[in-house]
Amino acid sequence: MPAPSLNRPQRxxxxxxxxxxxxxxxxxxGKTRVITYRIAELIxxxxxxGRILAVTFTNKAARExxxxxxxxxxxxxxxxxxxxxxxxxSLCVRVLRRHITLLGYPxxxxxxxxxxxxxxxxxxxxxIRVGHEKLRPGDLLAQISAxxxxxxxxxxxxxxxxxDKQQLAAMAYERYQAALRAxxxxxxxxxxxxxxxxxxxxxxxxxxxxxxxxxLLIDExxxxxxxxxxxxxxxxxxxxxxxxxxxxxxxxxxxxxxxVAHILGFxxxxxxxxxxxxxxxxxxxxxILQLANTLISHNSARHDKKLRASRGxxxxxxxxxFEDETAEAQAVVREIRQRIDATGxxxxxxxxxxxxxxxxxxxxxFEMELRRERVPYVLVGxxxxxxxKEVRDLLAYLRVLANPSxxxxxxxxxxxxxxxxxxxxxxxxxxxxVAQGQPLWNVLPSALHxxxxxxxxxxxxxxxxxxxxxxxxxxGQEPLGDVLRQLFDTIDYRSELERVYKTxxxxxxxxxxxxxxxxxxxxxxxxxxxxxxxxxxxxxxxAGREDMRDDKxxxxxxxxxxxxxxxxxxxxxxPHVYMVxxxxxxxxxxxxxxDGGQQIAEERRLCYVGVTRxxxxxxxxxxxxxxxxxxxxxxIPSRFLMEMRGETDRAQRIAxxxxxxxxxDAAKHDGAPKKRAAKKRPAKRTAKKRSAAxxxxxxxxxxxxxxxSTNT
DNA sequence: CCCTGCGCTTTTTTT
DNA sequence: AAGCGCAGGG
Numbered sequence: 001m002p003a004p005s006l007n008r009p010q011r012x013x014x015x016x017x018x019x020x021x022x023x024x025x026x027x028x029x030g031k032t033r034v035i036t037y038r039i040a041e042l043i044x045x046x047x048x049x050g051r052i053l054a055v056t057f058t059n060k061a062a063r064e065x066x067x068x069x070x071x072x073x074x075x076x077x078x079x080x081x082x083x084x085x086x087x088x089x090s091l092c093v094r095v096l097r098r099h100i101t102l103l104g105y106p107x108x109x110x111x112x113x114x115x116x117x118x119x120x121x122x123x124x125x126x127x128i129r130v131g132h133e134k135l136r137p138g139d140l141l142a143q144i145s146a147x148x149x150x151x152x153x154x155x156x157x158x159x160x161x162x163x164d165k166q167q168l169a170a171m172a173y174e175r176y177q178a179a180l181r182a183x184x185x186x187x188x189x190x191x192x193x194x195x196x197x198x199x200x201x202x203x204x205x206x207x208x209x210x211x212x213x214x215x216l217l218i219d220e221x222x223x224x225x226x227x228x229x230x231x232x233x234x235x236x237x238x239x240x241x242x243x244x245x246x247x248x249x250x251x252x253x254x255x256x257x258x259x260v261a262h263i264l265g266f267x268x269x270x271x272x273x274x275x276x277x278x279x280x281x282x283x284x285x286x287x288i289l290q291l292a293n294t295l296i297s298h299n300s301a302r303h304d305k306k307l308r309a310s311r312g313x314x315x316x317x318x319x320x321x322f323e324d325e326t327a328e329a330q331a332v333v334r335e336i337r338q339r340i341d342a343t344g345x346x347x348x349x350x351x352x353x354x355x356x357x358x359x360x361x362x363x364x365x366f367e368m369e370l371r372r373e374r375v376p377y378v379l380v381g382x383x384x385x386x387x388x389k390e391v392r393d394l395l396a397y398l399r400v401l402a403n404p405s406x407x408x409x410x411x412x413x414x415x416x417x418x419x420x421x422x423x424x425x426x427x428x429x430x431x432x433x434v435a436q437g438q439p440l441w442n443v444l445p446s447a448l449h450x451x452x453x454x455x456x457x458x459x460x461x462x463x464x465x466x467x468x469x470x471x472x473x474x475x476g477q478e479p480l481g482d483v484l485r486q487l488f489d490t491i492d493y494r495s496e497l498e499r500v501y502k503t504x505x506x507x508x509x510x511x512x513x514x515x516x517x518x519x520x521x522x523x524x525x526x527x528x529x530x531x532x533x534x535x536x537x538x539x540x541x542x543a544g545r546e547d548m549r550d551d552k553x554x555x556x557x558x559x560x561x562x563x564x565x566x567x568x569x570x571x572x573x574x575p576h577v578y579m580v581x582x583x584x585x586x587x588x589x590x591x592x593x594x595d596g597g598q599q600i601a602e603e604r605r606l607c608y609v610g611v612t613r614x615x616x617x618x619x620x621x622x623x624x625x626x627x628x629x630x631x632x633x634x635x636i637p638s639r640f641l642m643e644m645r646g647e648t649d650r651a652q653r654i655a656x657x658x659x660x661x662x663x664x665d666a667a668k669h670d671g672a673p674k675k676r677a678a679k680k681r682p683a684k685r686t687a688k689k690r691s692a693a694x695x696x697x698x699x700x701x702x703x704x705x706x707x708x709s710t711n712t
Numbered sequence: 713c714c715c716t717g718c719g720c721t722t723t724t725t726t727t
Numbered sequence: 728a729a730g731c732g733c734a735g736g737g
Contacts, residue, residue, distance in 0.1 A: 058727075089727050114726085136722095188727055255725065359724055381726080415713095422713045457713090542727075567725045589724055606725080629722065630728055665723090 006030075006037065013243075013276040014038045017045055020270035021243040024263070026307040027292070027612035028283025028573065031245045035217050036065055038243065039083050040072035042215055050081040053213040053235070055088055057220040059543045061571060062086050065219075084213070088228050089188060090542050092195040096186075099198055099205045108534055110185040110399055110406040111541035115392065117141055117187050119408045124175040128168050135168050142255075143169040144176060148189035149225045149257025151196060153177075182439060184405040192227040199234040206234050214239050220571070221246035221266075225257035233269070242270065248303045249296050252567060252606045254598070264303065281307045281612075283573050285314025288618050292611040295644035298651075299601045317611075317618040319641060324632065325365045325581070328623045332578050333369035335619075336561060339576070340375065350376055354562040354574040356610050358587045362580065363563045370561065380564035386540055390497065390510045391517055395540065397487060401472050402533050404441040411440070417496035419464060425457040467491075480531055481522040488514060566610045577614035579607075582622040584636040584658040593662045600655075607640045636661070 006014060010030055013023050014037045025031040035054060043049050056062045062085045069083060086094075093111070101107055112120070121137035121144075128135060143166065147157050154177045157170035180186060186194060199206040216236045218224070221244035224232065236242040244266060251260045267273050281289055286309040293307060322328040332355065339348040355366055363379055370377045385391060393416055396409035404410065415421045429447060433440045444465045447458040467490065474483050488494075494511060501507045524539065525531040562574065566587075581587065588603035611618065620641060625634045636658055642651035 087727065142724095191727085252725075253727095256727085361724095418714070420713075424713085565725065585723085591724065602725095627728085 006033075007280055009276050009278050009280075010034055010037075013278075014041050016243075016274055016276075017042060018241050020240060020266070020273035022263070022266045022270075022273050022275045023243065023245040023278065024247070024275065024303060024305070025245060025278035026247055026281060026305055027250060027609070028281040028289075029278035029307070030282060031247070031278065032061070032065065032219060032571065034278070035219055035243070035245055036068045037072065038217065039065075039069040039085075043069075043073060043083070047215060048081065049083045051212075051214040052083040052217070053091070053215065054083060054085040054217040055091060055219065055232075056085060057087065057223065057571065059087055059090065061219065062090075087542070088224075088231070089191050092191040092231070093538055093542065095195050095198070095205075095209050096191065098208075099202065100194065102202050102205060103194055103198060105181075105186070105194070106184045106403065106405070108184070108403045110183065110403050110409070111191070111538065112180065112183075112185045112187045112408065113541060114141075115387075116185070116408045119411075120176055120179045120183075121172070124172045124179060125168075128172055135165065135172060139165070140169050140172050140176070144173050145189055146255075146257060147173065148193050149227060151193065151226060151230075153193075179407070182405070183407045184403050184439075185408070189227075192225075192231065196227050196230050196234075199231065210235050210238050215241045215243075217243045217245070219245050220250075222248050222251040222260055222263045223253045223258045224262050225253070225259065227257070229259075229262045240270070249299070249305075249605055250570065250609050252570065252602060252609060254602045260301075277305065279305055279307055280310050282310050283615055284309065284311065284612060285616055286312050287314055287316045288611065288614050291317055291618075291644045292608055294646055295604065295611065295640060296608045298643050298648075299604055301601070311615075315617055317614075317620060320619060320621045321637075322621065322623050324625050325362075325623050325627060328580060328621050329365035329369040332580065332619070332621060333366065333373050333375060336370075336578075337373045337375055348576060350559055350561045352575040353578070354564065354569065354572075354576070354613065355578045355580060356564060356566050356569050356613065357580050358566055358589060358606070359581075360565065362586070366563060366580070370563075376560040377563055378560045380562060381568050382563075385513065385516065388510075388513050390493070390513050394488060394493065394514060394517055395537070397491070398484065398533060399537060400441075400468060401475060401487075402537055404468070404472075405439040407440050414461075414464065417491060417493065417499075420460045421457055421464070425453050425461070428452050429461075475533055480525045480533060480536070481518060484521055485518055488518070566606050569613050570609055573613055573615055575614075575616045577610070577617070578619045578621060579610045580621045581626075582620050582638040582641055583626065584638055584654065584661075586626075587638050587640065588658075590662065590665075593658050594666070604640060604643075607638075607644075611644070 010033070013021065013034045016038075023031065023034055025034070039052055039054060042052055054062075054065060056065060066082060066085045069085070084091075096105075096109070097107065100109060118137045118141065121140045125135045125137065125140055147160075152160060154170070154174040157173050158167075161167045161170040180190070199209070213235065216232070216239075218232060223246070232242070232244075244263065246263045248260045248263055251258060251263075254260075267275060284292070289307055289309040296302070320328075320331065322331055336350075336353055339346070339353070340350055342348065355363070357363060360381070363382070367377070367379065386395065393412065396412040396416075399406050399409040400413060411426065414426060425447075428450070429443055430440060432446065432450065433443045436443060444461055447453045447461045450458070453461075471483060471487050471490075493514060497507045497510045497514075501510060520540075521536055524536045528535055566579075584593065587607055588600050592599035592603045622637055622641070623635055625632050627633075636654060639651040639654040639658065642648070642654060
């Protein structure tokens with residue numbers, strides 16, 4: 001790796017080897033490079049690598065940083081201990097593995113991902129409903145996440161809840177959390193929440209963890225939430241060697257509880273902090289940076305800084321408008337094709353191109369066109385390997401082996417493949433489990449004596465239970481890969497695939513995933529120091545959204561156009577960027593238009609992040625109309641397009657038009673349920689049936705009702 | 713118990 | 728347009 005020289009402020013940051021250090025750095029100024037060089041510098045000055053902890057935003061960033069830091073030190077050091085570089089979540093998992101029993105969780109706790117969380121959320125809200133005021137799993141999870149980010153536990157949420165919806169969510173939160181605890185499971189937020197609680201309630205554990213490191217470095221500090229902030233403080237208060245790096249203009253995770261106040265208040269938290277500003281942008285050509293600077297200047301509450309472009313020249317960014325999203329995708333993809341096919345200096349490698357968008361439904365049209373034009377592409381954050389149904393099924397088996405209390409996983413596999421244990425039987429057993437306050441797994445043996453469970457089903461359950469137990473017993477004894485292969489053989493998953501999927505090609509594709517999973521386990525077993533099923537599951541849970549580190553996929557990706565959301569693009573750069581769907585309702589997103597102020601500012605930062613990803617060329621595209629639920633809707637150009645060109649008045653008018661339209665939509669949305677309720681007889685009937693138990697939708701009654709149903 | 717088809721709802725970003 | 732829940736037949 002060539003070592004480009006550092007400029008003066010960068011050097012100053014790298015050479016500050018102790019004490020609190022804040023690096024306030026704009027986009028493309030070499031933030032990550034400062035951290036990497038500083039790690040290498042510390043080691044050169046005799047700090048043991050193992051005493052350094054660096055925290056990054058993604059696992060991918062962590063891997064890359066580790067590579068580079070070790071590269072700077074030369075190969076001979078590779079054998080020695082390495083600095084610890086990981087995400088907050090990985091860090092917390094490791095802490096919790098050592099201490100979580102102090103909090104009453106099993107040491108083999110499961111980590112629930114989004115899909116698992118939705119299952120739990122769904123059953124938590126099942127009968128919490130007042131009038132037409134209902135809660136959707138997604139809404140509940142968002143609210144819970146917001147509370148957890150602010151360290152609000154379930155019991156406190158009830159008191160804090162203000163709106164009716166929040167009241168409902170608070171009640172569901174209690175159930176949700178109870179279900180997780182009963183399953184010996186934690187969700188992603190719990191990883192942080194539990195760690196914070198551990199540090200607060202068990203000083204000896206905090207001391208042990210804080211003593212592992214003498215230097216702490218944190219990248220993307222503007223995106224830390226309250227939990228992360230307190231964990232950082234707990235870890236750094238002893239040695240005070242804390243270096244944080246970030247850019248307040250790139251704070252885009254406010255919805256997850258991130259607060260810019262943490263980076264802006266760093267100097268207050270650590271009064272002796274040294275502050276370094278980086279304002280020389282080495283990434284983007286001057287006209288691109290100009291656009292970005294003008295755009296972000298529309299945000300009022302920010303640390304004022306102007307980025308200087310060190311790369312002059314370059315084309316002015318283009319603004320392109322199309323009839324609809326199909327035309328938009330066609331035009332962009334056709335242009336990409338031409339750039340790839342060009343000869344000589346104009347030739348562009350697919351991997352130098354990125355298409356950035358706001359929401360996950362946008363790439364659909366682009367995928368279609370890219371396939372049609374046979375342009376290689378990678379969709380980042382889309383359906384990953386670990387989201388495939390067959391992989392999730394088999395992973396559920398593994399998770400039950402590791403932790404039989406894991407109810408979501410147990411429910412998923414108890415009749416997959418179908419083995420004659422129907423929903424009726426499962427419901428009976430589930431209510432037994434609830435009545436006895438036991439995990440479902442523990443009441444399975446009682447099925448044989450439970451008169452309500454059909455004899456045939458009870459026998460199937462017993463077979464299933466013994467099978468799982470037998471494999472559990474083999475876990476520590478035989479190689480992991482062998483055990484799993486035989487397990488998948490025993491349940492005859494191959495036949496299940498043949499039954500469900502009609503064409504041989506489908507079956508083959510699905511079976512390939514199964515084999516890939518077995519391979520992934522084998523690879524893990526070969527790589528890990530002390531391979532364990534738990535370790536494997538932990539890796540898949542934390543890195544699941546990323547692509548598997550499969551050589552084949554890696555090679556394909558090297559030559560592919562990147563499709564991703566603006567959020568995933570943070571920290572990356574591409575020579576050629578297309579920002580698509582630059583419309584009101586998408587960017588800024590509808591839900592931010594509703595709230596105005598704060599939220600629009602975050603959308604503006606998101607747009608800023610997008611623009612500053614581009615090195616050489618940038619195209620911003622939009623459609624005049626866009627399909628929504630099968631209907632074509634006219635679109636308003638994004639106010640940000642006007643803002644970045646300095647047309648502030650026009651931007652203002654668009655903002656007004658956009659809110660007006662949002663009001664209309666909201667009115668329509670509110671009116672619709674009335675119509676539906678009036679139109680539909682069946683709806684009335686259900687309402688009548690329930691009416692005996694269902695009073696008006698008052699908050700207090702709502703609480704009583706839903707609390708009552710918690711017991712059932 | 714298991715499968716199919718119909719109708720209803722659907723509005724963001726992710727470790 | 729698509730995924731989910733529910734009803735009805737094998």
